[in-house]
Amino acid sequence: MKKIQVKIGNVIFGGDSQIVVQTMCNTPTQDVEASFEQCLRLSKAGAQLIRLTTQGMKEVAALKVIKERLRSEGITTPLSADVHFTSDVALAAAEVADKVRINPGNFARDHETARFQFRKLTEICRERGVAIRIGVNHGSLGERIIEKYGDSPMGMKESALEWIKMAQEFNFDQIIVSLKASNTRVMTDAYRLLYSDFEQMGTAYPLHLGVTEAGNGESGRIKSAVGLSTLLSEGIGDTIRVSLTEDPQKEIPVARFIAEYFSDRKRNFVIPNIYRKGSEPAVIEATYSEPDWQSFILKASCDLGPLMLDSIADDIKLNVIIDGKPANDGDVARFRDELLQAARRRFTKPEYIACPGCGRTLFDLESVFEEVKRRTSHLKGYNIAVMGCIVNGPGEMADADYGYVGEGRNKVSIYRGKTPVYRSVPQDEAIDKLLSLIEEDARNKVFRPRIG
Numbered sequence: 001m002k003k004i005q006v007k008i009g010n011v012i013f014g015g016d017s018q019i020v021v022q023t024m025c026n027t028p029t030q031d032v033e034a035s036f037e038q039c040l041r042l043s044k045a046g047a048q049l050i051r052l053t054t055q056g057m058k059e060v061a062a063l064k065v066i067k068e069r070l071r072s073e074g075i076t077t078p079l080s081a082d083v084h085f086t087s088d089v090a091l092a093a094a095e096v097a098d099k100v101r102i103n104p105g106n107f108a109r110d111h112e113t114a115r116f117q118f119r120k121l122t123e124i125c126r127e128r129g130v131a132i133r134i135g136v137n138h139g140s141l142g143e144r145i146i147e148k149y150g151d152s153p154m155g156m157k158e159s160a161l162e163w164i165k166m167a168q169e170f171n172f173d174q175i176i177v178s179l180k181a182s183n184t185r186v187m188t189d190a191y192r193l194l195y196s197d198f199e200q201m202g203t204a205y206p207l208h209l210g211v212t213e214a215g216n217g218e219s220g221r222i223k224s225a226v227g228l229s230t231l232l233s234e235g236i237g238d239t240i241r242v243s244l245t246e247d248p249q250k251e252i253p254v255a256r257f258i259a260e261y262f263s264d265r266k267r268n269f270v271i272p273n274i275y276r277k278g279s280e281p282a283v284i285e286a287t288y289s290e291p292d293w294q295s296f297i298l299k300a301s302c303d304l305g306p307l308m309l310d311s312i313a314d315d316i317k318l319n320v321i322i323d324g325k326p327a328n329d330g331d332v333a334r335f336r337d338e339l340l341q342a343a344r345r346r347f348t349k350p351e352y353i354a355c356p357g358c359g360r361t362l363f364d365l366e367s368v369f370e371e372v373k374r375r376t377s378h379l380k381g382y383n384i385a386v387m388g389c390i391v392n393g394p395g396e397m398a399d400a401d402y403g404y405v406g407e408g409r410n411k412v413s414i415y416r417g418k419t420p421v422y423r424s425v426p427q428d429e430a431i432d433k434l435l436s437l438i439e440e441d442a443r444n445k446v447f448r449p450r451i452g
Contacts, residue, residue, distance in 0.1 A: 002204070007131075017238070020240075024050070024053075024243075026361065030059060030359070039066060042249060043075050045253075046253075049079075049080055055084065055360060059081075060089060060095075079098050079099075083101060088117075094125050100125065102121070103140060104163050105137070119166075129174075134167075136179050138156055161197060191207060191209065208241070213355045219338055220242075220246075225302050226301055226343050227305075227309075242258070243356045262302070268303070271312075283314065288320050301339060305343055308339065308343035311345075349380055353387075354386045358389075363406055371431060372386050382402070400417070404430060412426075
């Protein structure tokens with residue numbers, strides 16, 4: 001199979017090159033100083049590509065200044081413009097950025113306009129040596145695709161394939177493809193379907209892997225590791241982002257650990273004996289001795305997560321040593337629960353979908369998410385979303401039962417499923433409103449969670 005290599009700045013993606021680690025600023029791009037400073041920190045922390053939200057022409061102009069300032073400081077890390085809804089902005093961004101990310105689901109108002117604008121985009125990118133990411137997201141597929149395939153892994157794959165074929169028609173091969181979802185099962189199924197088509201086509205384009213809206217803390221790290229490792233262990237994936245609702249600088253060591261662990265693109269874990277007694281669950285017994293807790297949760301998630309996600313085993317029994325001492329039993333039990341939930345095998349607490357935030361977010365996403373988690377921790381089986389803005393929020397929380405979505409400065413929309421129930425709620429009242437809606441629905445038995 002021919003493997004296409006994509007050159008972005010001085011970084012090679014795809015082929016037999018190493019897995020590339022990337023991240024995204026959470027600063028408003030128009031705030032040039034804040035974005036410049038964050039890019040400096042992210043580059044020094046090891047980010048090999050940095051994405052910035054570029055929702056309008058003012059952001060394109062700001063991105064140009066940010067890039068010029070970085071280059072004057074000797075920082076050559078490639079910059080990617082993240083564009084939604086406005087194809088004219090994508091064309092302008094291609095004159096500035098090293099890479100342009102577009103979403104096929106919202107690139108243009110209709111398919112013929114999308115084809116016309118995408119051809120123009122490929123022409124600009126070819127002339128300037130700029131790459132394009134065809135960034136498909138579960139929950140924001142176009143109407144044509146949803147009508148035919150539903151909001152499904154197959155729909156995600158078909159959406160990407162349609163745009164890959166357009167790029168081929170326009171003789172442009174500097175494309176990277178992503179099929180992101182917050183649900184690890186949906187995400188891995190979509191990538192596997194596309195990679196199977198690559199094998200049939202005889203040509204593979206670089207794949208950008210990510211579990212989008214993974215959350216924060218241990219949950220976000222474990223969920224990301226489960227989804228990424230399942231694919232990387234099969235040789236699928238060329239660049240990764242770990243999307244955490246935290247300072248993006250904290251994403252990088254997690255992504256680097258995973259990238260280095262799968263540097264040879266194969267499973268590192270020798271599957272041990274899996275014990276099953278009659279109809280009882282199949283249990284993996286494993287021993288780990290690691291220098292610190294984060295190394296343990298990442299390594300064990302990379303090893304065991306794929307086996308859980310693919311139903312090769314049902315449960316785990318662990319013996320864990322941290323820095324020469326037995327790990328706390330409660331901590332190990334918590335990790336087990338987190339791993340089983342990330343692999344969608346057993347739900348012992350609410351499932352959370354939370355975006356990492358970007359320049360479109362106009363509130364303190366990290367603190368709000370922590371407070372939502374604190375006040376909804378009793379809602380086992382519920383799927384609750386906290387999303388930074390209305391650009392991607394309503395679509396990408398497709399699996400959520402309820403959602404808290406930033407609408408504007410100090411304003412929030414509260415969703416039941418895909419339907420906004422309350423709009424323009426003052427931020428200081430929004431969590432109360434979310435809880436009251438959930439409680440009212442439970443009393444009236446009008447809506448029930450879909451997992452658990």
